[in-house]
Amino acid sequence: MTEFSSIIQNVSRFITLTKEEEQLFTSLLRIQKVRKKQFIVQPEYVCQYRTYITTGALRSYFVGNDGQEYTIALAIDDWWISDFTSYINQEPATLFVEAVENSTLIQISYQNEQMLYEKVPKFERFFRIHSQRGAAAIQKRMLWSISKTAEERYEEMQKTYPQFLQRFPQYVIASYLGMTTQFLSRIRNQKLKG
Template sequence: MSDFQPLLDYIKTFIELTKEEEAYFLSLLVLTKVKKRQFIVQPNFVCQHMNYVREGAMRSYLVDDKGIEHTIALAIEGWWINDCNSYIFQEPATFFVQALENSVIIQLSYQSEQLLLANIPKFERFFRITARCEVATIQKRVLSNISQSAEQRYEDFAMRYPALLNRIPQYAIASYLGFTTEFLSKIRNKKLKKG
């Protein structure tokens, strides 16, 4: 199996590709190994790649003016991660994107994406569908943050993303859900006592 096969299989659930189109697309991709704690995006630098997690786990976060980290997104195998505003508008990034484990990512550069869209317009459909799914996910998260208690947010997260609970560090999960690691520990202990 090709290193790019999981991404190719995912794309083929949305669009059909000829062998020639597939070969062209694959020629634009780069496989990159990322060590635990290594950054692939940092503030003030333009995000040059779309990043598909082939193996491992990553997170994007920002640091506020008080030095507090706020996790924006988490990603494991089969998920995309980057600083979307920086990538789309080719402006300096706001977020850090960091490996939480030794990881392997498949990267498509901004320039390569432009070539891909010019040469195989059906990729517009793929990117449109995935962007709409991302917007829906973000909307659900915002709604959850303003309408659910911390306990409900954690339970919803645990139900939707059970694979993340034992792989993602507790500080990153807590930050993603909008509370401290200590508060997350209290919620988990309370749940264990009930359970």
């Protein structure tokens, strides 16, 4: 039972590791504590790490020319987060990734990930499956964002990720769901009444 047991469990959903492989893997990781409101990725800097959340809550978001925030991803305990586009292409980020709560993270650097693939090729499989699932999730979200009303999107979130509604402030939820805080407030209110 170490500080790495949760990430090893997470990885073990898709691949099986020997003790030696586990050790090699964890030797390439670093533990990072961040405080609420701290950024781990900022636009124009290359995203250096793939990040796993041991405990806490983070979000990634984009800021448009008009200053409006668009939340791309929400993540809590046992989820992964990053500006993946920046990370995989090792190019400047376009997103912020910000801690919404004080959090404990486990990170792997791009260099170490490449080394990991060489030494334990199984991880190609892990991240393949992980990326495929991620792509499916984003696609579903896109489909919802273009085909459902604001109210339906809110209801879906209530049903699928009720924990998120507790842990993220309203303005974050609203920007994740693609609506204004005012409109979200109206929806919540008329659901209480109606």
